[in-house]
Amino acid sequence: MNWAMNWPMNGIVGIFLVLFAAKWLVENGLLWLNLAHVRRAGASVPPALAGRIEPEAAAKSARYTLARGRFGFLRGLFGAALALVLLFSGVMPWLDRVLSGGGGPLPPLDGIPLSAVFLIVLGAASSLAGLPFALYGTFVIEERFGFNRQTARGWIADRLKGLAVAAVLGLPLLWGVLAFMAHAGRWWWLWVFAFVTAYQLALVWIVPTWIAPLFNKFSPLADLELKERLETLAKRAGFRTRGLYTMDASRRTGHSNAYFTGLGRTKRIVLFDTMLDRLTHDQTLSVLAHEIGHYRLRHIARRLALGVGTTLVMLYVLSLLERWPALYAAFGFAGPSHHALLALVALGGGAFTFYLSPLAAWYSRRHEYEADAYAVELARMPGALKSALVEFSDQNLSNLNPHPWYSAYYYSHPALPQRLAAIDGAAVHLPPVQGAGES
Numbered sequence: 001m002n003w004a005m006n007w008p009m010n011g012i013v014g015i016f017l018v019l020f021a022a023k024w025l026v027e028n029g030l031l032w033l034n035l036a037h038v039r040r041a042g043a044s045v046p047p048a049l050a051g052r053i054e055p056e057a058a059a060k061s062a063r064y065t066l067a068r069g070r071f072g073f074l075r076g077l078f079g080a081a082l083a084l085v086l087l088f089s090g091v092m093p094w095l096d097r098v099l100s101g102g103g104g105p106l107p108p109l110d111g112i113p114l115s116a117v118f119l120i121v122l123g124a125a126s127s128l129a130g131l132p133f134a135l136y137g138t139f140v141i142e143e144r145f146g147f148n149r150q151t152a153r154g155w156i157a158d159r160l161k162g163l164a165v166a167a168v169l170g171l172p173l174l175w176g177v178l179a180f181m182a183h184a185g186r187w188w189w190l191w192v193f194a195f196v197t198a199y200q201l202a203l204v205w206i207v208p209t210w211i212a213p214l215f216n217k218f219s220p221l222a223d224l225e226l227k228e229r230l231e232t233l234a235k236r237a238g239f240r241t242r243g244l245y246t247m248d249a250s251r252r253t254g255h256s257n258a259y260f261t262g263l264g265r266t267k268r269i270v271l272f273d274t275m276l277d278r279l280t281h282d283q284t285l286s287v288l289a290h291e292i293g294h295y296r297l298r299h300i301a302r303r304l305a306l307g308v309g310t311t312l313v314m315l316y317v318l319s320l321l322e323r324w325p326a327l328y329a330a331f332g333f334a335g336p337s338h339h340a341l342l343a344l345v346a347l348g349g350g351a352f353t354f355y356l357s358p359l360a361a362w363y364s365r366r367h368e369y370e371a372d373a374y375a376v377e378l379a380r381m382p383g384a385l386k387s388a389l390v391e392f393s394d395q396n397l398s399n400l401n402p403h404p405w406y407s408a409y410y411y412s413h414p415a416l417p418q419r420l421a422a423i424d425g426a427a428v429h430l431p432p433v434q435g436a437g438e439s
């Protein structure tokens with residue numbers, strides 16, 4: 001067979017390989033730029049943070065960024081190699097034949113059971129292959145920088161629980177998707193869309209109350225003085241919360257955060273205990289005001305809507321690819337099948353969607369700026385908000401000197417110097433302080 005005869009198949013493989021290589025180059029080019037930038041900056045503190053962060057802390061965060069960057073490079077290399085092996089070694093068509101032919105204890109499979117077992121085997125193999133990296137990340141890198149608080153036993157227990165949750169929540173989802181693909185006719189992608197969206201909404205509803213407590217302990221905020229101040233602030237913002245909780249994040253990690261979760265009646269605000277240990281009441285208050293900002297400015301609703309829209313577009317693209325026999329042949333499959341389609345998209349889709357990351361990151365950063373401005377307006381303590389952000393950065397060893405291209409491409413939050421400057425800008429519009437209670 002000559003190349004011209006195989007044009008559609010070879011063309012698909014060729015275009016895919018070019019995009020795959022381009023993604024790898026862009027990814028590692030940005031990583032290299034960033035690490036070189038950090039190495040050059042060393043222990044230097046950006047002017048905007050002078051006096052707020054000690055040079056020793058800056059040096060430590062540079063070491064942390066470099067260690068994670070090198071590790072990320074190796075993990076990326078492994079991930080890319082694994083994807084290429086799975087796509088081009090013929091192992092997927094082989095698995096397809098084995099499962100549909102039966103053998104050993106397994107009866108011959110077809111239809112939805114064949115698709116489900118194929119995808120589960122593939123998914124399990126990929127996560128097993130990634131396990132050493134997860135172990136190294138937690139017990140070598142996080143450990144070395146004093147973040148890890150977990151024992152090997154706790155880590156294994158976490159993985160097993162995660163697996164059980166994935167099985168209970170993931171299998172019905174997978175089965176439902178495959179069933180709609182198989183039986184809903186031409187418009188299956190709209191049915192799958194409705195099903196997946198309803199499923200996601202249900203998850204947003206049940207995760208805070210049923211799933212998250214399997215992994216962490218959530219307790220109502222115990223500090224009554226702080227609780228009262230937080231509730232007064234929330235009320236002033238017209239924000240009805242179903243609860244302020246602290247989460248025992250410290251059992252796993254020294255990293256610090258606060259987040260907002262749930263919908264309607266399960267809506268709640270969660271503060272990491274690692275954060276409460278380090279922040280003053282004023283600082284915690286301004287962080288909460290930022291989180292309320294995300295809600296009041298409809299960031300959460302908009303992000304949800306964006307996710308739903310993305311799902312719809314992806315399913316439509318999937319429905320177009322489904323009816324393209326050359327795609328299956330290009331990767332060695334005997335014929336079209338839903339599991340081959342889903343596996344190919346899962347393994348190769350990143351080469352196409354990777355270029356959307358800077359857009360998503362930019363959108364997210366815009367929301368962070370808006371929520372900061374809202375927090376300044378609501379809590380009227382720009383100084384406390386700024387020092388809280390510095391504290392977070394310090395505690396998490398965030399990179400103080402990211403390369404501007406790297407942060408533009410990936411950062412979901414603005415880099416600290418720009419963020420502090422924007423808060424100063426928002427504080428200019430504040431009316432003069434009234435009364436003695438606010439400072």
Ligand SMILES: [Zn+2]
Pocket residue numbers: 290294367368371
């Ligand atoms: Zn935020």
